[in-house]
Amino acid sequence: MGPFIRNTTLILLLLTACGLKGQRLLNYRLHFSLSPSVSTGARFEDGSRVAATPNVTGTHYLYPLFSILWGRPNPQYTPLQNFARKFNYGFLFELMLNHHHSLTTGFEIGARGYGIHSDQSDDFIVMYRNINMPLFYTYTNRLGNYWKWRAHAGVAVNRATSVPKLTFDVIEIKKHPTFYPTVFAGLELSYLQTRGPFSYGIEYHHGFKNVIDHRYYALDYVKGQRIYSNGSHFRLNIKWFFLAGSIKRKERKHEEDLADLVDPLDEFSYRNQKFPVNVTVKNTQIRLCIRDNKTIDHDSVALELNGALIAHKIALKDEESCFLINLDREGENKLIIHALNLGDVPPNTYELVYYDGDDRHTLLLRSDMQNSSTVNFTVGKE
Numbered sequence: 001m002g003p004f005i006r007n008t009t010l011i012l013l014l015l016t017a018c019g020l021k022g023q024r025l026l027n028y029r030l031h032f033s034l035s036p037s038v039s040t041g042a043r044f045e046d047g048s049r050v051a052a053t054p055n056v057t058g059t060h061y062l063y064p065l066f067s068i069l070w071g072r073p074n075p076q077y078t079p080l081q082n083f084a085r086k087f088n089y090g091f092l093f094e095l096m097l098n099h100h101h102s103l104t105t106g107f108e109i110g111a112r113g114y115g116i117h118s119d120q121s122d123d124f125i126v127m128y129r130n131i132n133m134p135l136f137y138t139y140t141n142r143l144g145n146y147w148k149w150r151a152h153a154g155v156a157v158n159r160a161t162s163v164p165k166l167t168f169d170v171i172e173i174k175k176h177p178t179f180y181p182t183v184f185a186g187l188e189l190s191y192l193q194t195r196g197p198f199s200y201g202i203e204y205h206h207g208f209k210n211v212i213d214h215r216y217y218a219l220d221y222v223k224g225q226r227i228y229s230n231g232s233h234f235r236l237n238i239k240w241f242f243l244a245g246s247i248k249r250k251e252r253k254h255e256e257d258l259a260d261l262v263d264p265l266d267e268f269s270y271r272n273q274k275f276p277v278n279v280t281v282k283n284t285q286i287r288l289c290i291r292d293n294k295t296i297d298h299d300s301v302a303l304e305l306n307g308a309l310i311a312h313k314i315a316l317k318d319e320e321s322c323f324l325i326n327l328d329r330e331g332e333n334k335l336i337i338h339a340l341n342l343g344d345v346p347p348n349t350y351e352l353v354y355y356d357g358d359d360r361h362t363l364l365l366r367s368d369m370q371n372s373s374t375v376n377f378t379v380g381k382e
Contacts, residue, residue: 039230042114058119207231293351
């Protein structure tokens, strides 16, 4: 698996280099993840999940273990082990290459395991601790106005350690710490219009080598039957990104010649859009004005209309900054107001004024570095 992991990592780095071409400002997000898992990689040493013995213990079955259904805390585990066995917990750093592409790495800790069911003796639940560092690529695209879907694939370096060292009289468990690789792929669905941005998804992780040293003596009282597990599992993901920001790249020579290649909207690709304010107007051309409606504290914003940037840097002052905009008579016209900073007194608040013929209308809105205000203009039928 060494060449496969190496080649996959090189592909991910190549995607990074392609995504960063011509960009001076890189956006990032920090995620906390919470993931129950279904471990699927356990087998007896002959490769089967079912084993029988001619003595009185009958037939024995290895079955996948759903971590959240393990029941009460097990007194044989420490409080930290009991806490970790329910979910996989992670902190992830995502680097946004552009609107659609990103790379993520981080640190995760959780547990894998299996259950043993016997026809004529006790059932057992066995787990081992797993720590991993993932590296994966994500492709993101919108699914309508309110949702986006995200597909990702990558690799992880794992460390497995059996805990604790106990026997149950018939199961011998050795710690046997092991490093091993896994590959994984998954899908996520996330909601755009929210101040607490969550995403929900499913992943499959596949392992390639045995990572535990367990023997089950109910089948063979002398030498025991070995149990293997490769760390494969399904995972249900709940992610919450709790921090976002930007990193300014060091400018190279002739950077000014590359400025035209940079898409300014990349700066806002990670932000959420608030629930829209729906407005109906009579004219296909309106005058749009914006100003700071409170203390003049050096706020600045950018205006995006139907996916195009109509004004990148607007310093909010007491007087209005105005623009003539043309609206499509068919369908909605989405105006998004992005904050470029929070000013001296957060958040970034402003008064949006639009002149529809002789009529003047005012909206009081606010944006921050994670959430942008949205106004949907619809041209009414005459």
